[in-house]
Amino acid sequence: MSKLRVKFIFNDSLVQEPVIWQLSQKFPVKTNIRKADIRDDIGWVTLELEGEEADLLQGLEWVRSTGTEVELATGDVVE
Amino acid sequence: MAYATALKCRECGREYPTDPLNVCEFCFGPLEVKYDYEAIGQKISRDRIQNGPLTMWRYEDLLPVDAANAVDLQTGFTPLIKATNLGRLLGLDHLYIKNDAVNPTNSFKDRVVSVAATKAVEYEFKTLACASTGNLAGSVAAHAAKAGMNSYIFIPSDLERGKVVGAAIYGPTLVAVDGSYDDVNRLCSELADTYPWAFVNINMRPYYAEGSKTLGYEVAEQLGWQAPAHCVVPSASGSMFTKIWKGLHEFEDLGLIPKVNTRMHMTQAEGCSPIAAAYLAGTTRVRPVKPKTIAKSLAIGNPADGYYSLKVIEESGGDATIVPEEEVVTGIQLLAENEGIFTETAGGVVISGLKRLVESGAIKRDEVTVAYITGNGLKTLEAVESVVKSIRINPTMKEFHEAIPNP
Numbered sequence: 314m315s316k317l318r319v320k321f322i323f324n325d326s327l328v329q330e331p332v333i334w335q336l337s338q339k340f341p342v343k344t345n346i347r348k349a350d351i352r353d354d355i356g357w358v359t360l361e362l363e364g365e366e367a368d369l370l371q372g373l374e375w376v377r378s379t380g381t382e383v384e385l386a387t388g389d390v391v392e
Numbered sequence: 393m394a395y396a397t398a399l400k401c402r403e404c405g406r407e408y409p410t411d412p413l414n415v416c417e418f419c420f421g422p423l424e425v426k427y428d429y430e431a432i433g434q435k436i437s438r439d440r441i442q443n444g445p446l447t448m449w450r451y452e453d454l455l456p457v458d459a460a461n462a463v464d465l466q467t468g469f470t471p472l473i474k475a476t477n478l479g480r481l482l483g484l485d486h487l488y489i490k491n492d493a494v495n496p497t498n499s500f501k502d503r504v505v506s507v508a509a510t511k512a513v514e515y516e517f518k519t520l521a522c523a524s525t526g527n528l529a530g531s532v533a534a535h536a537a538k539a540g541m542n543s544y545i546f547i548p549s550d551l552e553r554g555k556v557v558g559a560a561i562y563g564p565t566l567v568a569v570d571g572s573y574d575d576v577n578r579l580c581s582e583l584a585d586t587y588p589w590a591f592v593n594i595n596m597r598p599y600y601a602e603g604s605k606t607l608g609y610e611v612a613e614q615l616g617w618q619a620p621a622h623c624v625v626p627s628a629s630g631s632m633f634t635k636i637w638k639g640l641h642e643f644e645d646l647g648l649i650p651k652v653n654t655r656m657h658m659t660q661a662e663g664c665s666p667i668a669a670a671y672l673a674g675t676t677r678v679r680p681v682k683p684k685t686i687a688k689s690l691a692i693g694n695p696a697d698g699y700y701s702l703k704v705i706e707e708s709g710g711d712a713t714i715v716p717e718e719e720v721v722t723g724i725q726l727l728a729e730n731e732g733i734f735t736e737t738a739g740g741v742v743i744s745g746l747k748r749l750v751e752s753g754a755i756k757r758d759e760v761t762v763a764y765i766t767g768n769g770l771k772t773l774e775a776v777e778s779v780v781k782s783i784r785i786n787p788t789m790k791e792f793h794e795a796i797p798n799p
């Protein structure tokens with residue numbers, strides 16, 4: 314099992330969509346929310362994802378396909 | 393002896409023991425080293441520092457490791473050069489260049505890696521690791537060699553040959569990763585969670601980052617125990633920018649220098665300028681970008697310390713400048729042709745950014761200004777090849793005089 318700490322950013326058209334719930338329904342990925350700030354026009358959620366590497370990758374690809382921005386919560390590590 | 397007492401979350405304030413950790417387990421905020429400044433204050437003095445080694449380890453009391461264990465390639469205490477020619481050209485009477493390109497592996501990364509490697513030895517890690525596009529790779533491999541550790545260096549598979557060789561020569565396990573920049577970031581984050589390795593800028597990051605404070609200490613000491621009016625600094629993750637500021641303030645708080653009135657100016661190249669762009673847009677939300685710049689050592693699209701460096705700009709009354717890509721090489725040439733210092737592309741960003749700051753009136757003629765040059769030009773030869781214009785002749789006086797009639 315792998316873990317990833319990520320940040321999802323939703324623009325105004327996605328703020329009301331249950332993207333995280335859908336992620337856990339479509340893929341065998343555990344979602345563990347740690348921090349969030351949701352407003353009318355933008356929202357972000359920091360969460361830990363746990364699952365098999367292939368499921369995590371496919372899950373993140375699906376999240377991106379919804380228009381949600383996905384970042385590593387800790388920033389880039391390639392320097 | 394080290395005076396680090398804990399790691400503290402910069403977001404929620406939770407404290408942790410000084411273990412190999414980089415993020416808060418609760419909120420995923422970044423962790424920072426907390427010190428016993430009272431104890432440090434009882435021991436540190438200008439004399440004690442001046443009697444120390446001519447390296448960054450003269451500031452051992454303010455680093456989170458025991459200097460007796462230092463993995464040291466003789467890093468730091470690099471020259472602070474009065475740049476009279478460049479100053480005259482730009483209209484500055486007190487311009488200084490902090491030439492950190494002369495460190496053992498030719499970049500400022502030796503400062504941070506020396507601290508991270510030392511901490512890794514203290515934790516009894518056997519392997520030092522990093523993901524890098526250049527400067528960090530060479531420094532990690534060199535420090536691992538010195539410490540007798542194994543090293544794993546992860547690089548994008550399209551990295552320039554010179555940089556690959558510059559790391560490979562120290563004998564690490566070099567892993568070239570096919571995939572996007574995001575893929576390499578994700579893979580290395582997972583590897584750091586999986587293997588008992590000291591990933592210098594992941595699980596060692598709180599200690600690693602502290603090494604950059606010495607860039608603030610040295611400049612203050614070399615200016616005769618005072619902070620400059622302006623620091624002009626290149627930024628990728630934003631970490632070094634925040635740590636120079638922290639270093640200057642630690643010196644002030646410990647009574648080693650008078651009050652700090654330094655304005656911190658950040659320079660980024662147009663092709664990867666997420667922090668400067670946020671500053672210019674008046675927001676603290678740093679939007680990640682896909683880097684596309686010739687200043688590859690500054691190509692961090694999702695900067696970990698972006699928010700904190702914006703706070704430093706605000707607190708210090710500084711500025712941020714975006715340098716057009718075509719001005720990067722111009723900056724390299726300006727420094728080389730006027731001061732005899734050959735810097736890599738990040739230094740070109742600094743010099744062109746400095747020029748813009750002077751032109752905008754942010755920096756005045758009589759103010760003490762320090763421009764930080766953090767890497768050697770030999771690392772990015774491909775960026776400046778177009779400026780080479782030699783005259784080719786046969787070895788005769790006749791041909792020389794034909795080519796150059798009035799030498």
